[in-house]
Amino acid sequence: MDRYAFGVDVGGTTVKMGFFTAEGELLGKWEIPTDISEYGVHIIPDIAQEIREKLAASGLSSEDVIGVGLGVPGPVDADGNILHCVNLGWGTFNLEAAMTRATGIPCKAGNDADVAALGEIYKGSASKYRTVVLLTLGTGVGGGIIIDGRILPGTFGAAGEIGHMNMKEDETDFCGCGHQGCLEQYASASGIVRMARLNMARTDVDTVLRQCKSVTSKDIFDAARDGDEFSRDLVEEVCKTLGLACARISTVVDPEAYIFGGGMSKAGNIITNTVEKYYNRYAFHIGAKFLLAKLGNDAGIWGAVKLVFDSF
């Protein structure tokens, strides 16, 4: 009997769903809006409904499904407990048990950045590696740590919260987490825009960015590529911060490779090359590879289904 699996990536705006064979072939993928109203109480029933409909349309039942893998934007511990997930309105409960109750199918859940990292190891740019750190440079900086092919969840589900590594003790601005000096205040897509604004306000140096109505991280990387000195300096500064953060990470877990994903990583090799340059300045032992993520928005569903294959 053929068997199947679902890989589900729950974001703050959309839920990405993938339907796979037991051999890991992607049969179909689609999205639904994330309904975060009423503290996210509809999210699990909505996903369960999609699964039921997909199975009915395929003439299958829940017994034909190995499991449902879930990536969510918050800390998940090794037992499947979600420990507050502000983006979805969720508090603390056992996510795996709740999804299994809703679908009658075994469920394995993980933090979205961890799950995306697993996806990149399974089918993406890290497929040659077993121990990697993924950094997603988006609105924040997400981090996923894979040790010997498995997600490291951490005691409080907070392993890989690299975006909140303190990089600057005397920072006066606050991070969304309430601390000051977090990596994502400098090195996310929002962070680099924040830095550009600060540097423009602080000086009267000439830069094409002053002509942008609302500067984006793409504007900054484009301008740097076109020779705008202000933007080039800023890219160097941000990549230096990332290189220093990676050097610190390596003194802890010493991975084979760092993978950069998220919107800002679309700037391409300028990021990996510049981060590696500064990494080599700060690292105790050089040798880790610096790569761009390959799966883009699909990393989550691939990693989520890999969770299923690794768990059931």
Add this chain to the structure above:
Amino acid sequence: MDRYAFGVDVGGTTVKMGFFTAEGELLGKWEIPTDISEYGVHIIPDIAQEIREKLAASGLSSEDVIGVGLGVPGPVDADGNILHCVNLGWGTFNLEAAMTRATGIPCKAGNDADVAALGEIYKGSASKYRTVVLLTLGTGVGGGIIIDGRILPGTFGAAGEIGHMNMKEDETDFCGCGHQGCLEQYASASGIVRMARLNMARTDVDTVLRQCKSVTSKDIFDAARDGDEFSRDLVEEVCKTLGLACARISTVVDPEAYIFGGGMSKAGNIITNTVEKYYNRYAFHIGAKFLLAKLGNDAGIWGAVKLVFDSF
């Protein structure tokens, strides 16, 4: 038939040896000098000779031994390769294979700080925990990372090299590793003495330390306890640096507990309490426990024999 195991902790000055039952009862322990002459070529034969003599004296043969566990002061990868060990004069070779050839007994090797951390989980202050970070505050700062009860060796044997985490980008003094701004330049027994000397030279503030012929870390902690303001400020500063380093480590592996060992940790709870205070200031998620190591110089032999029990 009763079976036995050896736990061996190789230091730069002495080799500590433990002889254990298969049930983990310590039957005897002793030390031999570490002969680092001729690039450490005698170390393995010397240990093998001790093992043969102990077995002969007990009326046993190598077949009665499950294995030899080894902790060494350098990076060891997951395959048992030592990757340069400057303190012993060693280059790069397979340590496990070499010890097995010399003894006819299976061997499992690890970095000494990792092995000590395993010892503290097995029989020491971390016996309630499965995921811990050990920091040995001695001449340098050693680090051992245990994830779910197993040593994390890292890709290049450099996981847990916390002593070389960059803490200060504008440091002008050099660390023994060739970099500038490493944690152990501030927060080891030597580091705190270095800081005391610098602060005394930089100011003319009154402190009892000026009466010491050669300041030690014990002098500094004793003076702090006796109300010497200069020493109290320095202890705060050093523990703040350690607290910040631990907060950074937690964004990577999120352990249940931090264990402090090594000479400087003899100062006691003033270290764990003060480090925890600053950790709580910088950490993304608080909750990790801060504990003192319990096994002292025996952590290595206990961890080394645990390596045997986990491996063979």
